[in-house]
Amino acid sequence: MKNRIYKIAIVLFSLFTFLGCSSDFLELEPTGKLASEEYLTTEKEAFDALIGLYDRMQVNNNNQEDWSSVFLTRVLLSDDSNAGGGSATDQQKFQEIDDYTQRADNAAVQNVWKGYYKAINMANNIIDNVPPELASAETIIAEAKFVRAYNYFELVTLFGSIPLRLENPKTEADNHVAKSSVEAIYAQIELDLTAAVASLPLKSAYSAAYKFRASKGTAQALLGKAQLFQKKYAEAATNFAAVISSEEYDLEDNYGEIYDGVAKAGKEVVFEILYSSESGNNWDTWDGTGESNYMTQLMGIRGDHSFNNLDVALGKEYINGWGMNVPTREIGELLEASAANGDVRGPASVISGTDFSAAGGYINSPEAAAIYTGDNKDYEGPGTFNWGDYEGYLRLKYTCDTLETGKPAFETNWQFPVKVIRYADVLLMAAEAYLESSQADKALTEINKVRVRAGLSNLSSVSLQNIKDERRLELAFEGHRFFDCVRWGDTSELGPKFTAGKNELLPIPQIEIDLNNELSQADQNPGY
Template structure:
């Protein structure tokens, strides 16, 4: 499906970014493309904005993010320092802190340069210019949202800094940064088009609905429940700010033929390897080896698998659930099958043929190879589970090269943010349930009335139900780490062993694999430390507590 051309970047811009990429935030030189001789045409301005789009995030962060949480474990290496972060074995010198800090401020720098200079393009259509400014303000707000979420107080920079100015910056209080983000998103939404008004060539660009949904997420992370309700109600059942709906198929939601479907609100843009250079290959280290995976880097945990309900709406092990520990994947929430690969999984291949995946030791009929069987220290999954979600059947067979867009915000999140806010306000009743969690479960494949109807339970159990629904719906999409941090349960779920399937030593943790021992210090780990190198260069950057 056609996407706007994010591969097109001006030569002057490339030169400027190559210079600034070698420097820290506070050493970035004046960029050459800010000169008046660059800002002469709409195309040149668009090149800068397109660069800002490429800096929103990357596939490496996306696919490794879940391993920061209790949903997955990075057992092969420490890509993006996901293993170190999950295990709590890090300090302010960790490379991830330095790189992510730089990546966000590099994106902010591009947006600031664009916003400061785009008015020099005098021949640009006024409506187009207003829209492009709104896109840049949204992207800048996105970066600041993630910065304050990870670090709390961070420097708030609204213009392109000189070297001398950069050496004197200090951290801005988190509340002030959040206020800036919210105001920027309001301003952006005013000038952004609704999703249905985008031309085919512009699909993938930021829309009014995306700005409102991101504002709701920012407010959610701040526990501003009434404000979350206000923003979500601008999108639920209305079309003034865009037309959105749950895509009918949970499996199909993540397939390339359904990009830009009714549920997608904001995503990372990629192109197939045959079309352009912006593609990714991370899935080759998530997929089973027997279907072409190289090795397993990120493996779903038993804790994630245990979170999926039975088809009757009960938790595994709950009285009357029908759960059988010796046949654990039967009659489960269908989203489990569309997300996690387990023993005897029926893998659908591109030609629609089925291949059985054997993960239990000694179970593969082909004992000469037994590609996917769990074995301690091997290149197979360290938990006995692989990933299915985001498998692209059209990817290149040799390396799973894919141009499938990666969804950052979807309409299901709006519904679940609304349900959570209503729950926290004591207002989650059958009418709210029936337009949020019920349709999400029905789309997933639940048919049992006990699973679909509003549960008659107390407030604490209702909170657990709503939170678990987020976990099941968004598993392996990178949101879990933010949820457990804002709920302040990370010190519970990230302390102790992360487990795998029941292929471990008998008598130890019920026979479930002990995959990774983790620690989380509530006194300091809820905020990342300011990168050591940044503080060495700029002593005005104070450090977070405990670091």
Template structure:
């Protein structure tokens, strides 16, 4: 079965447009040239594979690391690892205002634009390809537009207005480029998703060999998210309802199956990064290792990104036992949801706690907790349990997210009955009673539900930035010197003993949050320098 794997051949990065006239009189043998590429459908297909590969590229530090950082900037995740240098995360995750030269930010910016370049080339050159099937040609272009829209979506929501680059242009052609307005970038995102949705097939019409490719549902779902982030609730309602009414997606019956390694591309998954285990090539995902426990066995992780006690308390307050056990694993656990070989797992750890329980050493883990969503059961682990070899697909957009966004859009436009219907559909899966609230109370219920349903999946920071409370972004109520998260973690009545006893990562994370600065990440300093100042910095960053 053909799939778009995380480390699919990056065909686009192997192509060159450099003239050889300076040192040779003929083309370099063994290299492809864009002027002679795109002669066949097969070549266009291969190039598009390179565009998909740009979602995460070929290692953890380009994109996955940034996704991890975003969760660290919320009340759901600590940096976690307290035995190694934290400088790559602390300036931003703890809102210290010194992140312009942050490597994680710089890499993400650079590689998102590399992905955009690949898509621009595909959009520009595939129309010239010798592809007899016009529908196939249009499909390839639509997929490239979907991916470009997604890459710009990730940039604009994190940095605000960014430079817009269309087409295949050389560096000298964009000299003096400036940042487009946020509105103009959102307009590009919307148009790319609209163009893609008009051409892409429904998932049920997609060949098995095309698993992992964008679909109409993915384009409409992402367009709906784009509308929600801009507060365009009426437009979002229309768009998201199309995804629901398509009948293409359903909630998984068991919450624990959503992220199960045996249920990649399940009926709830709308768009997902593909991954397999390959002994020779790194074709798998990274998060199970990046955020896995360390100092316990030869199958260690790195412990970057660990769930907070505050998140655990939110599950308990809601009486949400099902999602709690499938979201957080805690040091001293006597069982792990879905782990049928618990005794063997503990033995492989060397019984580090000395009592037959699962060990997440508190001395090296801020919260002594890890994410269950990316945990791989012992018997399902590949022979080489290491980064790039974990066969767990990355769920980027799933149906529960769409249902909750639709419920939110309905509530914001005064249709509380419909909002309750779809909110309760999500709650019913995990045996929670239906809500009967309206107005602002219903709004709060939807927000709580998004935190619990989508915890540790990379949505929390976006939600906290876009939601308003008393006219302010909600994140300004949670972070800052009077923020609820800071107070919760430092108050003896509520603070967690594991977290308080390990101050190698400070418990007052977020105390320096500044709403005039921290609603966006800083533009990488090198971009400003290389542009000779035509690209300007976000407010508040020095």
């Protein structure tokens, strides 16, 4: 598969200009430049621009500018994951996010902000410039509106009040935009998604090669989620009901296959960001902008003699990664306890260090080194790991299974997708919306669908706590937990390092405040 650079000569805002992105995992190559006023006048040019927009979301969740990643940032904000890595200073920007000590100059926070606005910039360009007379214009513009709404939803939940940019700047003065209220951001999200719902096709209308694209159900699910976050429960329930009744989606039969190639673009996928194991990357071509999911390697179970004999202990051919995104003891124990009741999600998500060792794995920790007295020829001293973040469990979700990568270098060709919206997530959000709008019978129906797939018995009644518990088990390590705790007012569960009144939001990047004349230090989020 070829990688080509795709550039747009449009200023995003004072600091950030549009950067390149690679071709899509499906060998769709958006080539050329968007500097010409004549661009976006043909079907091919419009489609290439759209594929570039999906590519941008690949990069945002991947190795974006020195290992910054939207996905890992979202996960580490929760109480399900510790940063891990090679030491307590490995990827310092993520260590700070994990410990809630991030500042306004944190590189990962800055790149998350930048990546979202780059995607918005691209979406604006498509919305404003694709000629309506093109046969594909309605669908392509609707997809761009979905993507714009998705990126604004991510921004508003991470940063709160932010600049609302619906047109790309034409003059230098246009780069300077004041913050809009949270209410105004949500209003625009709903406008974009309502338009997208009206114009997007069903998922089944896309051919197999294009099921990565946003569909009507994708827009309905995100619209329902945005309404749920605003406590518009009846409206949210209506949109979730439309997704469910469409019969376009279903739960995968095997929970353990959700994250591998078996279920790529499968029936449980409402929206996901796909990657390829066929890029042919090696250590010389590994730059973070290709189609492979490099974050898999960063998050894999740590090597450097820390955790050994993975294939023996886990029963598959695994390779070691670099140890970021380590389960907390709390989520490990919750998943393990649920597994004792027959829940298949536990063994698909984590393994305890005790079970790992009993199955033939070897944990080469400082404690192991201190008591080592034998003559094991493989012993090379304690593993190089952030042992303070290891709390007795190893993560199996998104772990380096070699079936999910390719040659010439396994470490550089991972295909694991980022699951943005799964059908199980929709069912649980629907259960919550139904319960909060006095439709407990419907809430019970939807939560039990998720429980039965997990191997658990049906509930006879449902409470909000049941839904909270189910979401934590079902969606562990997928980037939802922190945002659920914030919207529920359950931030005390996020641990003693979390500061209420501050850590609900990330800081506005200081460089944005410095360069945007419509912002001042008074616009910074509280506590930063």
